[in-house]
Amino acid sequence: MKNIKVGIIGGTNGMGRWFAGLLKNEGCTVYVCGRKTELGINDLARLCNVVVVAVPISATTDIIKQVGPLLTKDALLMDLTSLKHEPVKLMLANSKAEVIGCHPLFGPALKDVSKQNVVLCPARGKKWLPWLKNVFKKNKLTVLEATPEKHDKMMAIVQALNHLNTISLGMALARTNITLAEINKFSTPIFRTKLDIIKKVFTESPELYIDIITKNTETIKMLDIYEKALKDIRAKIKSGNKNKSKEAVANAAKKLYGSKNK
Numbered sequence: 001m002k003n004i005k006v007g008i009i010g011g012t013n014g015m016g017r018w019f020a021g022l023l024k025n026e027g028c029t030v031y032v033c034g035r036k037t038e039l040g041i042n043d044l045a046r047l048c049n050v051v052v053v054a055v056p057i058s059a060t061t062d063i064i065k066q067v068g069p070l071l072t073k074d075a076l077l078m079d080l081t082s083l084k085h086e087p088v089k090l091m092l093a094n095s096k097a098e099v100i101g102c103h104p105l106f107g108p109a110l111k112d113v114s115k116q117n118v119v120l121c122p123a124r125g126k127k128w129l130p131w132l133k134n135v136f137k138k139n140k141l142t143v144l145e146a147t148p149e150k151h152d153k154m155m156a157i158v159q160a161l162n163h164l165n166t167i168s169l170g171m172a173l174a175r176t177n178i179t180l181a182e183i184n185k186f187s188t189p190i191f192r193t194k195l196d197i198i199k200k201v202f203t204e205s206p207e208l209y210i211d212i213i214t215k216n217t218e219t220i221k222m223l224d225i226y227e228k229a230l231k232d233i234r235a236k237i238k239s240g241n242k243n244k245s246k247e248a249v250a251n252a253a254k255k256l257y258g259s260k261n262k
């Protein structure tokens, strides 16, 4: 495909800026806009045959509703949102354009993205999908196609449960009332790795993590599982019977890694 003009709403920062760089390297003409840029959403819709929504999750609905109706059916409307059900539904409802939901499973600071995963949720049209897949594959990314529902279900595990675990560990550490400086004096390598993750979640973009957790409809299910697991191991430890704890860990290991713990 030649003369591809891409407009990225939210392309001045974060994932949008990362995607702009990738597409420029592929020879696309890329226009970006944010809230303070000279170019606005109407300009991007007029100038481009591909429009990408890459704004914070809380602004995504409004932006899709604004830009969707401005695009023709030959254009592609896509997004980079960390959740897929709601944005894909809104893109389909608010535009005649081809629609592909897209979620790169890494952050914009990652230097080498080769072998990282990108999930695509093709929702309308066939013209643009081969082009988009090819862009990612040329850049050594692993492309996986899934429905928005399957994507969000898996993100409830990979993101919501995972970040809930980090947040609860950070909150528990804060409740010990022992300073991090003091804790650090006694730290192990694995604990320092965990502290780095806690710092990232609590200080870099807490809003993104909270949105990822609170807006996923499967989060409560994950919280129930998490609470049950914690209650279960607590009861076994409290019982004073070491074998019960050992057995609980062995049973989980068997489920996760098979009977030989491979």
Ligand SMILES: NC(=O)c1ccc[n+]([C@@H]2O[C@H](COP(=O)([O-])OP(=O)(O)OC[C@H]3O[C@@H](n4cnc5c(N)ncnc54)[C@H](OP(=O)(O)O)[C@@H]3O)[C@@H](O)[C@H]2O)c1
Residues within 6 Å of the ligand: 009, 010, 011, 012, 013, 014, 015, 016, 033, 034, 035, 036, 054, 055, 056, 057, 059, 060, 063, 080, 081, 082, 083, 103, 104, 105, 106, 107, 108, 205, 208
């Ligand atoms: N960060 C990640 O690790 C990551 C990974 C995968 C997917 N995502 C997804 O990528 C999307 C963007 O997240 P991000 O972390 O890249 O956010 P970000 O770093 O905060 O960047 C957001 C961008 O959107 C612009 N923006 C904010 N509100 C806007 C509005 N109302 N109208 C137009 N532009 C607006 C910002 O520019 P101005 O501030 O100048 O307006 C900026 O360019 C989210 O949907 C997120 O779920 C993020």
